[in-house]
Amino acid sequence: MKKVSFAEFGGPDVLRLVDAEEPHAGPGQIRVAVRTAGVNPIDWRIREGQFQKESRTSHKPLELPAGIGQDAAGVVDEVGEGVEGVRAGDLVFGRGAETYAEFAVLWFWARMPEGLTFEEAAGYPSVVETALRIIRESGVEPGQTLLVSGASGGVGSAVLQIARERGIAVIGTAGAANQDYLRDLGALATTYGEGWVERVRQFGRVHAALDLAGSGVIRELVELTGDPGKVITIADLTAPEYGARFSAVSGDKTKALAEAAGLIARxxxxxxxxxxxxxxxxxxAHADSQAGHTRGRRVLVV
Structure with missing residues (x-):
């Protein structure tokens, strides 16, 4: 089969399309014929080697050469021992390993809601799990206000909609071109850049804050919330220096995918x-993702 791999850490140019042996589903796993794979910022952070010496996250050092990618949508073609409720031919989306490939093993999955395309489906797994997790970790409650820095990307798009569903008000920062997009998702919107802190203050009290872009704003988010324990980042490894938290992968991913499927279906x-x-x-795809200003998701079509 074909898969994307890299033999050294570095820029996007280290990625290569290579021939590789097909993976197979182990106990509790399924294998899919991948139709689309989601492109996540964590993919290029791994490719750059950002987590190799970082003890503040749960990521283990990676041995090279290695495949890449963790989100996929496709057709089930192998079912591992102990797996129930899914069979060959089912259409699923989920999380696994080395999903930039023609075949990939998934550890967590859900059936694709009716009407969802493969391209759309691959953009949900990590994004929705992350959104649900960091909203929970922030401790924000219905009726309170959540500030989201870098709100127009995939995780931000999910956070804004899930927060709206839960009765949480959201202030979102993004580039000038994405202001209407944030407002369409129910957020109070403002641009980042000079004076952004004061522009946020004009909206009122901020009870919790999420940093999704890693643009060096942790100090300001702590200032706006008044409590470093209410600031969560998925992109800035320096956050603990300010008392804020770097949120790594955790939680019930199967439950998160099921919740995502329900929200999509409704x-x-x-x-x-x-x-x-x-x-x-x-x-x-990696180069474009790193350039920022994304509205929604980027995916690879197999």
Whole structure:
């Protein structure tokens, strides 16, 4: 089979499309014929080697060469021992390992809601699990206000819609081109850049804050909330220096995927796909993701 791999840490150009042995489903796992794979910022952070010496996250050092990717949507073609409720031919989306490939093993999955395309489905797994997790970790309650820095990407799009569903008010920061997009998702919107802290203050009290972009704003988010324990980041490894928390992967991912499927089916959650790329153009997808200003998700089509 074909898969995307890298033999050294570095920029997008280290990614190569190579021939590889097919993986197989072990106990508690399924294998899918991948139709689309989600591109997440954590993918290029891993590719750069950011977690190799970082003790403040749960990521283990990676041995090279290695495949890449953790989200996929596809057709089940192997079911591991002990797995129930799914069979070959089912359409699923979920999380696993080395999903930038023609076949991938998933550890957590849910059936694709009716009407959802493969391209759309691959954009949900990590994004929704992360959104649900960091909202929970922030401790924000219905009726309170959540500040989201870097709100227009995939995780931000999910946070804004889930918060709205739960009665949580949201202030979102993003580039000028994405202000209407944030407002359409129910957020109070403002741009980042000079004076952004004062612009946020004009909206009123901030009870908790999420940093999704890693743009060096942890100090300001702590200042706005008045409590470093109410500031969560998924992108800034320096957060603990300010008393804030770096949120790594945890929690019940199967439950998160099931909740996502329910929200999608009810029309309460929609994350647009900004751009799709052929599998062979994974490097271009990474470069575009790192450039920022994403509205929604980027996916690879196998």
């Amino acid at each position: 029309g309460r959650l929609h994350i647009p796909v900004e751009k799709s790329y052929p599998l062979a153009e994974a490097a271009a």
